[in-house]
Amino acid sequence: MxxxxxxxxxxxxxxxxxxxxxxxxxxxxxxxxxxxxxxxxxxxxxxxxxxxxxxxxxxxxxxxxxxxxxxxxxxxxxxxxxxxxxxxxxxxxxxxxxxxxxxxxxxxxxxxxxxxxxxxxxxxxxxxxxxxxxxxxxxxxxxxxxxxxxxxxxxxxxxxxxxxxxxxxxxxxxxxxxxxxxxxxxxxxxxxxxxxxxxxxxxxxxxxxxxxxxxxxxxxxxxxxxxxxxDISLNPHPGPLRRELLGHLAEVGESTVTELRTFALTETVYRAEDATRVLHALLTAGSVTRRPEQGRLGGDVVITAA
Structure with a gap:
């Protein structure tokens, strides 16, 4: 080092x-x-x-x-x-x-x-x-x-x-x-x-x-x-956060977007806004599902691992 x-x-x-x-x-x-x-x-x-x-x-x-x-x-x-x-x-x-x-x-x-x-x-x-x-x-x-x-x-x-x-x-x-x-x-x-x-x-x-x-x-x-x-960047690589969010969902079953943003802020090196960005990518990839299925990805939307 x-x-x-x-x-x-x-x-x-x-x-x-x-x-x-x-x-x-x-x-x-x-x-x-x-x-x-x-x-x-x-x-x-x-x-x-x-x-x-x-x-x-x-x-x-x-x-x-x-x-x-x-x-x-x-x-x-x-x-x-x-x-x-x-x-x-x-x-x-x-x-x-x-x-x-x-x-x-x-x-x-x-x-x-x-x-x-x-x-x-x-x-x-x-x-x-x-x-x-x-x-x-x-x-x-x-x-x-x-x-x-x-x-x-x-x-x-x-x-x-x-x-x-x-x-x-x-x-x-x-x-x-x-x-x-x-x-x-x-x-x-x-x-x-x-x-x-x-x-x-x-x-x-x-x-x-x-x-x-x-x-x-x-x-x-x-x-x-x-x-x-x-790498230190204003837009950090999302890989570790993706893994940690999926691991967290596997443990708890489901979480609201607000809860996942809080998890990212307090339990990872990432920011709450990074969690929102990763959740959009996970939904697009079919790695998670949401309830309700349509509409804005607001704080009360429930996310479940696919």
């Missing part, structure tokens, strides 16, 4: 999501918090996040935006972030805290000290260098935000999609989607997005497919039994 290329994809996903999240969060509330975990493992990602905030300084006037960067040893991270702040136009209302002691142990304490409960809160936890997923306490601390979102990156090996989705839902994030970042047949890092908002999940999926391609990095749906690699 090309580590630099995967890092580029992660950075662009983070930056694009922050560019959308920041104005929305500060429009919703007077205060908002961004939490960046494992900051010392990849300080360039924390720097990229802070640059988004300094470049949008006009958006935080009259509002308070707090960035909390947590890691094991954060002295170097603190110097890097301070340099960015010094080199940029002062952003009114922007505060940056760096906290040592490790993300798993210190994140919850740092967020409480920053007064992050019940305000818009976004966490980015790239745990690939940690060798395993973030501690439940760290993820649960992020769920204290209102609304709360989390982007979590897991190591290439040992990811069980269904098990980790269940853990995140228990921690307070009912909607979870995941994508594997890969360049070949070997397992890749898994990027997970967790939220309580369907609108936020839709926005993240749009971001996911809008990023640029980097040196052959492609996506893989963790739920695809054939582990098909998908």
């Amino acid at each position: 090309t580590a630099d290329s995967v890092a580029d994809v992660k950075r662009e996903i983070l930056v694009r999501h922050l560019e959308a999240w920041t104005p929305a969060a500060l429009h919703r509330a007077r205060r908002a918090t961004y939490a960046h975990g494992y900051a010392d493992a990849a300080p360039e990602l924390a720097e990229a996040a802070l640059r988004v905030f300094t470049e949008q300084s006009d958006l935080v006037r009259g509002r308070e935006l707090t960035m909390v960067a947590v890691g094991q040893e954060t002295a170097d991270v603190a110097r890097r972030l301070a340099a960015i702040q010094q080199g940029a136009e002062a952003a009114a209302g922007l505060t940056v805290h760096t906290v040592g002691g490790g993300t798993d142990g210190a994140l919850a304490i740092a967020l409480k000290a920053a007064g992050s409960a019940r305000v818009p809160l976004l966490g980015f936890l790239d745990a690939t260098a940690a060798g395993g997923p973030p501690a439940v306490t760290a993820v649960s601390a992020l769920a204290a935000g209102k609304p709360a979102e989390a982007i979590i990156v897991l190591p290439a090996e040992g990811f069980a999609a269904d098990d980790y989705r269940a853990e995140l839902r228990a921690a307070g994030f009912p909607l979870v989607a995941a994508v594997e970042l890969a360049v070949d047949e070997e397992p890749g890092e898994v990027l997970v997005f967790a939220t309580a908002s369907g609108k936020s999940l839709e926005g993240f999926k749009d971001t996911l497919w809008a990023v640029d391609e980097y040196a052959g990095v492609r996506y893989r749906d963790p739920g695809d039994p054939e582990r098909h690699l998908i």
Whole structure:
């Protein structure tokens, strides 16, 4: 795997999501918090996040935006972030805290000290260098935000999609989607997005497919039994979604179009609109049937595997 290329994809996903999240969060509330975990493992990602905030300084006037960067040893991270702040136009209302002691142990304490409960809160936890997923306490601390979102990156090996989705839902994030970042047949890092908002999940999926391609990095749906690699595109290859929709219908018997769109959004790497596109193709091919047989493919139309 090309580590630099995967890092580029992660950075662009983070930056694009922050560019959308920041104005929305500060429009919703007077205060908002961004939490960046494992900051010392990849300080360039924390720097990229802070640059988004300094470049949008006009958006935080009259509002308070707090960035909390947590890691094991954060002295170097603190110097890097301070340099960015010094080199940029002062952003009114922007505060940056760096906290040592490790993300798993210190994140919850740092967020409480920053007064992050019940305000818009976004966490980015790239745990690939940690060798395993973030501690439940760290993820649960992020769920204290209102609304709360989390982007979590897991190591290439040992990811069980269904098990980790269940853990995140228990921690307070009912909607979870995941994508594997890969360049070949070997397992890749898994990027997970967790939220309580369907609108936020839709926005993240749009971001996911809008990023640029980097040196052959492609996506893989963790739920695809054939582990098909998908080129990053605004119109992604539908093969894995086709298989997953048919597999889901084989399990449940029948589903409405709305239920299948929700399945695609929350259980696959695809968007709800991709499910509609695939359903039209499946109906044309005779792979599924619909009830009623005629009319627009509305949300209440029932789909059954042929």
